[in-house]
Amino acid sequence: MGTGVDTALTVGSTNYASSAMEGSPVKTVTAPLADFGIGDAVNTAVSGKVCLIQRGTVDFATKVSNCQNSGGVGAIVYNNVAGSFGGTLGTTVTTIPSLTASDTDGAAMKAQLGQSATVAVKASNYAYFDGTSMATPHVSAAAALVWSYFPTCTGAQIRTSLDNSALDLGTAGRDTKYGYGLVQAKAAYDRIKALGCGK
Structure with a gap:
């Protein structure tokens, strides 16, 4: 603190x-x-x-x-x-x-x-951090949360669903600055519920 x-x-x-x-x-x-x-x-x-x-x-x-x-x-x-x-x-x-x-x-x-x-x-009591050191724990937590609802999906399928449901930022599509965009746990959940694993 x-x-x-x-x-x-x-x-x-x-x-x-x-x-x-x-x-x-x-x-x-x-x-x-x-x-x-x-x-x-x-x-x-x-x-x-x-x-x-x-x-x-x-x-x-x-x-x-x-x-x-x-x-x-x-x-x-x-x-x-x-x-x-x-x-x-x-x-x-x-x-x-x-x-x-x-x-x-x-x-x-x-x-x-x-x-x-x-x-x-x-x-x-707060600090600003950026980069992969901060993105990794947030995306990992979102993946774990979504996977807990769909335990029969594989890790690769969860990743694909997270990629496809991310909020696109920067240049359209995957780019070197933002990757697929901002992770969206609820959107990934909704996507898997509607389309199945890995869509």
Whole structure:
């Protein structure tokens, strides 16, 4: 309990989606927003401010450390390509909270330089995880649940039914990012009840 993190990012009166930089301290700061370029050098012009930093060429730990060493009180690293991202400080220890944001939100924040920015990394009982490490237990549980209703089906038939009843995401059909889509236990149950095993 308490090992996850929640984030909050506000500039002026606008709330932005954000993720905590892995390794960021749990802390909340409010200060004027300042442009810190790509964060490749110390610049005391950001002293007492929240650094807005574009992703690219310099690792995240260096960007945040340069902000901190410049007197910055918080860091926001925004993407240099479309979409959101996660970042890590690795083994570098910093004392200022650091967040990531999308390219679109970064551009919007850049138009708000000088306005009050709040950067918050807060302890939470929940954490965000993704990838196969999280998909596997969820799909396994759905398969076990459906199979418990149809114990005469084979494992391969249950898998086929789960594949065919998944909610398609991304590119139509099976793709490398989403596979067959989002597992739907009730839809798989209904499919097997109506069509039989492995349909």
